[in-house]
Amino acid sequence: xxxxxxxxxxxxxxxxxxxxxxxxxxxxxxxxxxxxxxxxxxxxxxxxxxxxxxxxxxxxxxxxxxxxxxxxxxxxxxxxxxxxxxxxxxxxxxxxxxxxxxxxxxxxxxxxxxxxxxxxxxxxxxxxxxxxxxxxxxxxxxxxxxxxxxxxxxxxxxxxxxxxxxxxxxxxxxxxxxxxxxxxxxxxxxxxxxxxxxxxxxxxxxxxxxxxxxxx
Numbered sequence: 001x002x003x004x005x006x007x008x009x010x011x012x013x014x015x016x017x018x019x020x021x022x023x024x025x026x027x028x029x030x031x032x033x034x035x036x037x038x039x040x041x042x043x044x045x046x047x048x049x050x051x052x053x054x055x056x057x058x059x060x061x062x063x064x065x066x067x068x069x070x071x072x073x074x075x076x077x078x079x080x081x082x083x084x085x086x087x088x089x090x091x092x093x094x095x096x097x098x099x100x101x102x103x104x105x106x107x108x109x110x111x112x113x114x115x116x117x118x119x120x121x122x123x124x125x126x127x128x129x130x131x132x133x134x135x136x137x138x139x140x141x142x143x144x145x146x147x148x149x150x151x152x153x154x155x156x157x158x159x160x161x162x163x164x165x166x167x168x169x170x171x172x173x174x175x176x177x178x179x180x181x182x183x184x185x186x187x188x189x190x191x192x193x194x195x196x197x198x199x200x201x202x203x204x205x206x207x208x209x210x211x212x213x214x215x216x
Contacts, residue, residue, distance in 0.1 A: 023139075
């Protein structure tokens with residue numbers, strides 16, 4: 001199941017996308033170990049806005065989105081300046097096409113802040129390349145809620161159910177129109193890669209097929 005030793009395709013960037021609780025960090029860790037890739041995780045523990053955001057979304061939504069965008073752009077620049085293949089937990093697209101529009105629609109971000117944010121995103125987007133492969137973790141709302149409760153992060157206790165549901169709707173719409181490059185969808189409802197080695201092997205074989213055109 002291993003990938004070709006000589007990466008003649010010069011693959012630099014694999015990105016994992018998915019709603020809160022879909023298993024992005026878990027899959028990134030497992031794939032990084034399997035392929036020898038470097039993992040870039042979303043650093044929620046040192047995020048200075050996340051706790052405040054979940055307590056008062058309207059007040060902190062713009063600040064949080066700018067923080068995420070800044071960090072992800074810096075990570076992408078580091079990826080293409082480096083010599084390693086990197087697997088990234090979440091993408092810049094999710095901030096702009098999912099989280100920000102959802103905050104606007106729910107009245108949790110002002111139109112002025114949203115327009116400012118999206119204009120900034122479009123400018124920065126021109127500076128970076130899309131991932132060589134986007135892995136999308138698709139999950140139902142009950143699956144997401146179950147996994148969020150299972151990991152037991154204190155700051156996530158205040159997440160609203162309608163917030164998760166609306167994010168899922170935006171994710172499905174975004175993925176349906178994604179045309180930036182290669183994409184692999186993994187149904188988290190039926191594929192338990194976190195605990196089942198056979199399911200993880202299926203994901204790895206699918207990745208090999210996408211990247212290298214073969215099963216190994």
